[in-house]
Amino acid sequence: MSSETKQPKKLDGKVPEGDIRTKWENYKFDMKLVNPSNKRKFKVIVVGTGLAGASASATLSELGYEVEAFCISDSPRRAHSIAAQGGINAAKNYPNDGDSVWRLFYDTVKGGDFRAREANVYRLAQVSNNIIDQCAAQGVPFAREYGGTLSNRSFGGAQVSRTFYARGQTGQQLLLGAYSALMKESSKGKVKIHTRSEMVELVMVNGKARGIITRNIVTGEFTKHSADAVLLCTGGYGNVFFLSTNAMNSNGSAAWKAYKKGAYFANPCYTQIHPTCIPVHGESQSKLTLMSESLRNDGRVWVPKKEGDKRPPHEIPDEERDYYLERVYPSFGNLAPRDVSSRQAKYRVDEGKGVGKTGVAVYLDFRDAIKRDGLEAIKDRYGNLFDMYQRITDENPYEVPMRIYPAVHYTMGGLWVDYNLMTGIPGCFALGEANFSDHGANRLGASALMQGLADGYFVIPYTLGNYFVTAKPNEEKVTTDHPEFEKALADAKGRFSKLLGIGGKRSVDSFHKALGQIMWEYVGMSRTEAGLKTAIKEIQALRKEFWKDVRVTGSDAGINVELEKANRVADFIELGELMARDALTRQESCGGHFRDEMQTPDGEALRDDEKFCHAAAWEWNGDDAEPIRNIEELSFENVHLATRSYK
Amino acid sequence: MSDTNTMTLNLKIWRQASTKDKGQIVDYVLEGVSPDMSFLEMIDMLNEQLVAKNDDPIAFDHDCREGICGMCSLMINGQAHGPEKATTTCQLHMRSFKDGDTIAIEPWRARAFPVLKDLMVDRSAFDKIIEAGGFVNVNTGNAQDANSILIPKENADLAMDAAACIGCGACVASCKNASAMLFVSAKISQLALLPQGEVEADQRALSMVEKMDELGFGNCTNEAECEASCPKDISISNIARMNRGFLKAAVSAKTK
Numbered sequence: 001m002s003s004e005t006k007q008p009k010k011l012d013g014k015v016p017e018g019d020i021r022t023k024w025e026n027y028k029f030d031m032k033l034v035n036p037s038n039k040r041k042f043k044v045i046v047v048g049t050g051l052a053g054a055s056a057s058a059t060l061s062e063l064g065y066e067v068e069a070f071c072i073s074d075s076p077r078r079a080h081s082i083a084a085q086g087g088i089n090a091a092k093n094y095p096n097d098g099d100s101v102w103r104l105f106y107d108t109v110k111g112g113d114f115r116a117r118e119a120n121v122y123r124l125a126q127v128s129n130n131i132i133d134q135c136a137a138q139g140v141p142f143a144r145e146y147g148g149t150l151s152n153r154s155f156g157g158a159q160v161s162r163t164f165y166a167r168g169q170t171g172q173q174l175l176l177g178a179y180s181a182l183m184k185e186s187s188k189g190k191v192k193i194h195t196r197s198e199m200v201e202l203v204m205v206n207g208k209a210r211g212i213i214t215r216n217i218v219t220g221e222f223t224k225h226s227a228d229a230v231l232l233c234t235g236g237y238g239n240v241f242f243l244s245t246n247a248m249n250s251n252g253s254a255a256w257k258a259y260k261k262g263a264y265f266a267n268p269c270y271t272q273i274h275p276t277c278i279p280v281h282g283e284s285q286s287k288l289t290l291m292s293e294s295l296r297n298d299g300r301v302w303v304p305k306k307e308g309d310k311r312p313p314h315e316i317p318d319e320e321r322d323y324y325l326e327r328v329y330p331s332f333g334n335l336a337p338r339d340v341s342s343r344q345a346k347y348r349v350d351e352g353k354g355v356g357k358t359g360v361a362v363y364l365d366f367r368d369a370i371k372r373d374g375l376e377a378i379k380d381r382y383g384n385l386f387d388m389y390q391r392i393t394d395e396n397p398y399e400v401p402m403r404i405y406p407a408v409h410y411t412m413g414g415l416w417v418d419y420n421l422m423t424g425i426p427g428c429f430a431l432g433e434a435n436f437s438d439h440g441a442n443r444l445g446a447s448a449l450m451q452g453l454a455d456g457y458f459v460i461p462y463t464l465g466n467y468f469v470t471a472k473p474n475e476e477k478v479t480t481d482h483p484e485f486e487k488a489l490a491d492a493k494g495r496f497s498k499l500l501g502i503g504g505k506r507s508v509d510s511f512h513k514a515l516g517q518i519m520w521e522y523v524g525m526s527r528t529e530a531g532l533k534t535a536i537k538e539i540q541a542l543r544k545e546f547w548k549d550v551r552v553t554g555s556d557a558g559i560n561v562e563l564e565k566a567n568r569v570a571d572f573i574e575l576g577e578l579m580a581r582d583a584l585t586r587q588e589s590c591g592g593h594f595r596d597e598m599q600t601p602d603g604e605a606l607r608d609d610e611k612f613c614h615a616a617a618w619e620w621n622g623d624d625a626e627p628i629r630n631i632e633e634l635s636f637e638n639v640h641l642a643t644r645s646y647k
Numbered sequence: 648m649s650d651t652n653t654m655t656l657n658l659k660i661w662r663q664a665s666t667k668d669k670g671q672i673v674d675y676v677l678e679g680v681s682p683d684m685s686f687l688e689m690i691d692m693l694n695e696q697l698v699a700k701n702d703d704p705i706a707f708d709h710d711c712r713e714g715i716c717g718m719c720s721l722m723i724n725g726q727a728h729g730p731e732k733a734t735t736t737c738q739l740h741m742r743s744f745k746d747g748d749t750i751a752i753e754p755w756r757a758r759a760f761p762v763l764k765d766l767m768v769d770r771s772a773f774d775k776i777i778e779a780g781g782f783v784n785v786n787t788g789n790a791q792d793a794n795s796i797l798i799p800k801e802n803a804d805l806a807m808d809a810a811a812c813i814g815c816g817a818c819v820a821s822c823k824n825a826s827a828m829l830f831v832s833a834k835i836s837q838l839a840l841l842p843q844g845e846v847e848a849d850q851r852a853l854s855m856v857e858k859m860d861e862l863g864f865g866n867c868t869n870e871a872e873c874e875a876s877c878p879k880d881i882s883i884s885n886i887a888r889m890n891r892g893f894l895k896a897a898v899s900a901k902t903k
Contacts, residue, residue, distance in 0.1 A: 059787040074708065075774050077814055078716045094794060133790035139783045139843045141807040148797030166807060172715055173810060180782035187778045195771065218763055247710040281683045286691055287712045388714065391731070391738045392685075457787045507698045509691075553698055558665055559706050559764040562698065 011264070011617055011632040014418040015119040020638050024123045027419075028462055032469035039064030042468050045212055045227040047199045047254050049076030051171075051178055051449060052432025053233030055456025058181035061190040063461055068225060069182065070194045070214060072249055077179045080235060080247040081452060084171025085292035085385065086155060087163035088135075088449040090128040095152050099160040101125045108447060109639040111157040111337055112412070112440020113591035113607065115267070115615070118638055119419060120437045127458040128450050132164055134457055138177040142166050155445035156293055157337035157646075163446040168292055168385045174449055178456070197223075198564070199254045200495075201488040202230065202261045202428065208471070209261075209428035210478045211485060213492045217564060220557045224480035224489055228473040229427045229464060232258060233456070236411035236433040238271065240572045240579065241524075242516025244408035245277060245290040251568040252575050255415050255434055263423035264617035264630060266416035266436035268575065269583035272443055272592050273525050274409035275301075275341035278392055278402075279361040288407040289392055291364070292385055293445040296334045298369035298378065299402070301325050301341070303362050307352040313363055313401050324348060332646040339442040339592045339605070340646060342406035346525050347603060349405075356403045365401035406525060410448060412439040412592065413582070416617040416632070420463035421455060424617070427473055429464065431455035436615065441591025496556055499566045504549030508565045511546050515539065515569070515576055523580050528596045532584040539577040546573060578618055578627065585629060588612045609641050654680045654746040658693065660705060661753045666761050666769075672751070682742035686729065687712060687719065689741055690752075707766040714738040714878065717813030720820070721766060722753040727817035727876040735815065735878040755816050757825035759863045770816050772862045773830060779858035780851040781834040783843050802840050809837040811879045818873035818881075824865030829873040831859050832889035833881050839892055849896035856893055 016027040034042065042065050046057045049071040057069040071079065093099040104125040109116060132150070136142060143151040143165050152161040166173035185191040194214065200222070201213035211226040237252030238244040259265045276291045302321045309316065324344055329336045336344075345362050354360050370378050375398065379386070386397045393403070415423045415430035417437055422429050432452035439447065468474070522528075522535035546569070554560040589598040589605035590612070598606045614631040621627050655678045663670030677693050684692070687709050694704035710718040714735040721736045723729035729739045744750065752766065760768040798806075810833070818829035835852050838844025844851070867886055874883045 055787075062786040073710060073716075073718060074770055075814065077774075078710055078718050080711060080716070082717075083711045083713050083715050092793075130788075130790070132793045134785075134787055136793035136796060137783065137785045137790035137843055139806075139838050139841050141803055141810050141837065141841065142793075143807075144798055144800045144803040146800050148799055148803075149794050166810075169715060169811065172813075173807075176810065180777065181787070183774065183778045184782040184784060187780075193774075195774075245713075247716060248712060249710050282681055284681060284684050284688050284692055286685070286688050289713050387733075388738065391714075391734060391740065394740070394742060461787070507695055509695060551698060551701070553701060554703050559767065561706055562704060 006619070006621060006628050008628055009630045011416065011630055012418070013117055013632055014420060015117065016419065020119060020122045023119055024126060031462055031466035034465045034468055036064055040066055041474055042066065043068070043227040044229050044231060044464070045225055046070070046231045046233060047212065048079065048233035048235060048434070049179070049182065050079035050081035050233060050235055050432060051175055051452030052434070052456045053079070053231070054175065054178035054182045055453050056231055056233060056431055056460050057191055058178060058185050059457050059461045060464065061185035067185070067191045068194065068227070069191055070197045070199060072196065072198045072217065074195055076182055076193060076195070077176060079175060080250050081175045081449070082172045083247065084449055085168045085290065086294040087153065087165035087170045087446040088131065088174060089155070089162050089446040090132045090164060090450065091125055091162060092129055092132060094150060095161045097160045099162050103160065104128060104162065106639050107158050108438070108444060109440070109636070110644055111442055111444035113442055113605065113644055114440065114609070114613070114636060114641055115270070115590050115634065116440030117437050117634060118636060123459065124438050124451060124454050127454045130458055131450060131453045135174055135177050138180060140166060140173045140177040153294055154297055154335060156296065156335045156341070157444040165294070168294070168382060171449060174453065178453070199257065200492040200567070202257045203485050203488045204261055204425065205478050205482055205484045206476065208426045208473055210473070211480065213488050215492065215496070218559055220560065222489055222493055224485045226478055226480045226485065228468065229429065231429045231431060231460065232415065232434050233431045234434045236414065237572070237575055238408045238411050240515065240576045241408040241519045242512050243280065243285060243288050243520070245274065245288050248287060251571070253568050253571045255430070256571040256575055258415060258423060258425060258428055260620050261425060262620070263425045263428060264416035264619055265413070265578060266615050266617040267413035267582065268579040268618065269523070269586060269593050270412035270441050270591065271408060271579070272338060272410040272412060273342045273406040275338055275345055275406050276364060276404045277407035277409070278389065279356060279358065279405040289388070290407070290409060291389060291402060291404060293338070295364060295382060295385065298381070299334065299364040299366050300368060301334055301362055301364055303348045303353040303355060313355070313365070322353070329646045336646045337442060337444060342525060343594060343603070345406055361403040361405045363401040364404045366397065367401070370398065410443055412436065412441060412443055416615065420467065421460055422463070422467065426471055427467065429460060431460060441593055496563065496567065499550070499552050499563060499570070500556060502547065502550050502552065504551050506549050507551055508562055508569050511542065511550060512565070512569045512572065514542055515573055518542070519576055519579070523576070523583055526594045526596050527583050529584065532580050535580040536577055536584070539573060539580065543573045543577070546570060581627070582616055582618065586612055586616065613641070652682055653678070654682070654741065654744065654748070656680055656744065657749040659749065659751045662705070662765055663762050664764065666763060670762065680741050682740065684741045685712065685737060686723070686739040686741065687737050705766065706764040709737055712737040715813060717815040720755050720768065720815060720817070722755065722820060724751050727821040728878050733878055733880045755820035757819045759825065759827070760816060760819065772864070773814050773816065775862060776827065776831055776855055776858050777834065780847070780854040783838060784847060796842055798841060806837045806840040809833040809840070809881065809885050812881050813879055815878065817876045817878060819864065821872040821876035822865065823870070823872070824868060826867045826873070827859050827864040828867040828886050828889070829877065829881055829883065831855050832885040835889045835892060836885040839888065848892060849899065852889060852892040852896045
């Protein structure tokens with residue numbers, strides 16, 4: 001197979017025909033249904049139990065399918081969706097401020113800098129309202145007004161208040177809602193949950209995904225699991241950068257296994273650098289902490305007008321402060337989208353106007369909001385975030401402005417999926433952050449929770465049934481005795497013993513940190529042709545060194561955290577190279593992908609719609625060969641291509 | 648980093664190879680600890696040194712390092728999540744300690760939370776309690792418009808206070824009876840305070856309490872150690888609310 005040269009393909013997103021407003025409704029009617037009594041004959045494996053995985057597992061089980069859910073943590077409730085702070089968007093228009101499904105759709109397509117698939121985004125906006133209803137019915141304690149109705153706030157990239165929230169811990173409450181639905185099904189014996197189980201291989205039989213191999217993190221034991229479909233709900237790959245707001249165990253390995261079995265990896269270079277994170281403090285730092293975007297509802301971002309102004313913030317009078325987001329983007333002000341706000345922070349620091357000990361930070365100031373609304377009101381809105389800031393930095397943000405700086409937060413890229421959420425591999429689906437489809441080149445705030453739950457509660461329950469009826473995987477009985485399972489098991493075991501056998505000198509973390517430094521330097525907030533070429537070269541060298549010199553202590557029996565990490569870091573290194581390669585070939589700037597060579601005179605992203613109005617879907621082509629860049633053309637029939645402006 | 652402010656610490660850490668192993672305290676001296684490091688970054692630093700010596704690094708549970716996932720644990724000098732109030736171990740910073748301090752680090756200890764390795768324990772008993780009724784029986788697609796359920800702000804706020812529980816198990820670890828009542832009552836309260844959860848409130852209280860007893864958690868003797876150690880400030884008034892609900896359910900249960 002590897003001897004013949006593969007040609008790049010044009011991929012079909014399988015978007016149904018018709019008016020965008022009625023596409024999904026008509027498609028739901030056209031799709032084939034599985035008879036209720038036949039559903040139990042189909043088995044579904046769900047990898048990951050975050051918002052997408054838990055909601056999909058619960059809902060598919062309610063419908064009658066046999067579901068097995070897998071997570072790497074000690075409980076499904078630990079998934080990193082839990083850390084989302086600010087909120088979830090929906091087009092309810094409860095505040096009567098002009099919102100609609102169409103406006104949410106429009107804002108999301110524009111926010112993504114015209115690099116998302118229109119039909120997916122419209123469907124997302126359509127089901128957004130059902131999500132809020134479903135979560136409220138589960139007992140999610142959303143913030144309420146005194147009259148008992150739900151409360152809303154604003155997020156970046158929108159001029160309406162459409163964000164629902166539960167204090168500064170919306171992700172936690174939505175995840176616990178989905179988790180409770182999952183436990184409800186588990187109590188009925190309809191979902192089997194495997195905790196501390198990591199997917200280490202995808203199993204394909206006759207071109208279809210038919211199962212996975214897992215490794216038990218506690219015992220080190222490998223197990224074969226067969227099914228009629230595999231759903232990857234495994235989140236993003238932001239930890240390629242080592243330092244990110246992702247949890248320590250978040251990783252890209254499940255998606256990477258699928259990629260190596262033939263799924264396409266789309267737009268890996270679209271990473272979101274979130275503007276409001278607590279700045280790096282030192283070399284021992286293990287992760288970065290986000291301060292919710294909701295803070296920009298009331299906080300004002302500024303730096304001193306003068307370079308190298310080292311006065312404490314309260315000594316700098318208003319006329320010597322540059323409230324640069326308000327100055328550059330008067331109509332969106334401090335609520336400019338994330339990519340734009342991050343880049344502006346970087347410009348200020350590059351100009352030598354950064355603040356704090358390191359000079360790599362800007363201020364987020366609540367002085368005026370406290371004066372206007374009172375201390376209590378601010379405490380009520382953001383109390384837990386302010387407390388967290390104080391615990392980490394030892395500074396009181398009610399008195400001293402917060403110091404913030406952009407950090408890696410979310411990955412818009414991911415496994416390429418069609419309108420049905422199916423990857424390039426029949427029977428293998430990707431949901432939530434693990435797929436690429438809805439956010440284009442930049443995700444708007446409060447849209448990740450919306451997408452994870454939309455995919456799990458309201459999209460996959462329909463499209464998976466259609467796959468079962470049309471592809472008929474059940475007609476070909478596959479058990480774990482199939483030779484493909486034996487082969488995959490042997491591959492997985494071989495990889496882990498290889499890692500243990502290297503016996504080198506450098507720790508796994510030292511490789512991960514080295515990778516992170518290359519990525520942040522060359523594949524971070526701004527990218528150049530020369531830098532990306534350097535990155536590819538350095539990552540390739542790092543990969544060679546890793547397989548020659550990594551030290552993995554301990555054995556393969558029982559708990560071995562170093563071995564777990566080594567397996568994930570090996571994949572991150574390869575993924576990092578693909579990100580750099582994608583960034584190099586995308587010779588335009590769009591959303592979170594900013595090429596220095598392509599910018600407007602005032603430093604905004606300059607798209608090239610002639611050449612790059614497409615998703616790049618990379619196809620693996622062997623370990624040492626260059627991957628193939630397939631494309632899916634994107635057409636914008638409803639929101640017309642325009643230069644994104646927040647001025 | 649300059650080393651002007653760094654500390655040297657004497658660490659006494661519980662090492663246990665597996666559930667079956669007896670386990671013991673092992674002493675380590677760690678130099679160059681910066682006060683800006685988090686407690687877990689301090690253990691990362693020690694582990695990096697252990698790996699360099701080809702020793703087995705210390706296994707501990709952690710994930711988000713933002714105080715929300717509930718994965719981190721640790722009894723630090725006998726206190727669950729260490730000395731700071733309403734703070735998880737991952738959010739505890741080394742500025743809470745002084746140069747030359749001795750710090751004892753142990754896992755959660757409770758019959759229902761067996762040690763897996765070193766500082767890692769098995770908390771799956773919590774999932775089993777939630778499985779016994781910590782949910783509203785509503786399938787996807789059944790929901791009415793969210794604003795058709797009006798909830799007084801006070802109730803929504805109280806429900807949110809209870810729902811903030813991260814399921815870390817500090818309440819169990821700090822209770823001399825290894826009681827899980829704070830955890831269980833937080834979920835029962837959250838749902839009992841909301842009209843969505845009220846329908847099944849009686850059955851929920853009965854089943855969750857029964858499951859808690861069955862799993863080997865102890866009873867509550869009102870010493871409030873759980874509340875004092877809770878990183879999310881969950882109030883023991885939830886236990887009172889649960890007890891009222893349980894009593895009411897026990898005398899008025901419609902089940903035979």
